[in-house]
Amino acid sequence: MRLGWLKNLYVQVLVAVVLGALLGHFWPHAGESLKPLGDGFIKLIKMMVAPVVFTTVVTGIAKMGDLKRVGRVGLKAFLYFEVVTTGALAIGLLVGELVQPGSGLSVDVSRLDAKAIEGYTTASKSLTTVDFLFNLIPSSLVDPFTKGDILQILLVAVLTSVALSKMGKAGEGIVHALDKVGHLLFGMVGLIMRLAPLGAFGAIAFTVGKYGVGTLVGLGQLIGTFYGTALLFVFIVLGPIARWTGVGLLRLLRYLRDELLLVLGTSSSESALPRLLVKMEALGCPKSVVGLVVPMGYSFNLDGTSIYLTLASLFVAQATGTHISLGEELALLAVLLLTSKGAAAVTGGGFITLAATLSATGRIPVAGLVLLLGVDRFMSEVRALTNLVGNAVATLVVSKWEGSLDLERARAVLANPAAAQQLEPTPEAPAPDART
Template structure:
């Protein structure tokens, strides 16, 4: 049983390495024509754009010629990108299938486990007590992550090396801005239809419904036990399905890594090496701080907890989605000794309110873009940005590029060019891998700490106990 779990981890690591190797071969041979055409067209478009910025008369023949040249370059870029995507379809399909299967599981798993967890807590007072402790921890961890990102980017100042001129205000990155409207934020929390929330995987809305449903189930007494048993049985069935889906994980990791490296090449690592090294250094520091804070409550078990999360961490890292690691994280926490009723309550909340890696990235990336254009933000402005990011990030999905959407909506408030996001688009998949893995670590430590505070943290499961939740 144990060796089988270790084998899955080994297969994921092998798939990761194999994907990088094959991606490099495809990048330098199979896709080199398209990659070269894309680079050339990108340069042509930038040259035309910079020349256009120097011409005041937009009706002149020269200006119109430059507009035509830029449009032609953009078309070449678009065409070659489509050809490249078409050639990589067999690999992207592998990761797409896996992520679709995971999304198929996550919503019903969150609903069933959370309803059972809330119902087992007994009453609204217990829900309020545990919910209060959970949100207090999440608030502290989010602030820590945001502040750490702000401190590190001010110390390292990676954007200064870019030394870029301010871009055309009409430059489009293709990323939609996240609304800052309080009305939209509230609407995002409360569901108008649980069926719609389930269909669109709106985890925060599912959590709200499940809390109401779970409290009501506990309130009706003996009749509620029928509901609890039913949902508990459904949750176990879904966990069994999860086991089948997880067997496909190495193929998904292989496909995702092959596609990323084939498109970006290994050169993307060297181009932004300083930024990548500094950001990952920050993530490692965040891991250490979170683990240290956790050890103040969990003692030595905090370190064994992080060590036991290698499978969900690898999944989140490889697929750039902390959501993909949700089922496996839930299992590992139960194996660690956390009671099901605490795990099924805290973990879903964490996926909406406690994305530590994403939070650190938001301040790091936002200030990096400002530094790249030599835009100075005073300390008060940086604190304002931090608080805005704190609010607008709540409820973001644990899926690729979600952080960029929030950043796009925030930087405009401080007159930082949205086009600056283009600086990060090339390396965002690499950065997303690290912050997704960090989200898993942060939520797991939070769940274990809340379990300890509630006196619900038992000893790690033995092989015999583990058989009850073993998936394979």
């Protein structure tokens, strides 16, 4: 019997996830000790994110040649992000009000150990819009590459692209060289991805071993509500949007199954960022659109995180018996529209954003976040999965909005993903003549 199917990455990761969960459940201490495997793999991937994003953005924009189009693509992406994430925040608020996942817990706030979240509340105090905007500017040209800050890398890449575009023929050699470097970097990513099953195995073993499936029982209603809401959002909201572009959601999910399983195993959507760039370009989206929309989406288009923020806020209010009126709920939504962007690139961003939001509203006790510590890891997987799907759909939308989505190629690739290797890259749409 042939076992060729074992060569597929998604099969290897799926097997690793199952084995890791079993090890963590039956031998929790052994599972906890495997944390370095997951952390090491994510660290390897993060090592590649900065140069991959930089080369992709620079070569994509420089080859496009039309700087007005760059601004137009960025503006369209940002408008789409704002509309969809606002919808995600509103859906989380609506479901939280209808299902009431925290009702009946009757938690006494005074008995909660607020020290457990001191690290998050301290970080949230400096989380302001002005700080966020200033943090977009790196302290040096190489600083974004050492820190891995995607937004700062995007800023440097855009500036580099504009400068190269203005150099004319002299800049073409640099663009060509960066294009070759990009191929080298993606080759390195391919080598690292061979370790994905090992990373997923260690990450899942640690999660189950440390927190245990028993923690799911106590707050099962919250977890179930969040999982259900995320699925509802993906199929009821993102599904029709994807269909509008001409790409079926189920086929898109099947196409991205390797990346989805990788995110499930590592609880980090960033672990799939380099491969998502390649997959969306192979699907028929222009490199210039992919290079702008995907990195921007990782900071501004966090659909799963948005659902979590409003749902978790209401859960804490309900669990602690804090009554909030409709006006206060709308105020909470307004604050989250700002704070959900402010912690985009911060480690532990979900908790920091929640702490900042609850502190800003002053109505829901921040100490109530202690209730979420035990199960947040289990919800982070669904947040990351929803974020990944949302960014893939956003790339399709902006590509179609620009009139540059190669739908014929997309259908061919979705029907036979291996065909993408034989197809030529999608050419950039011709730039309008600036003299007319």
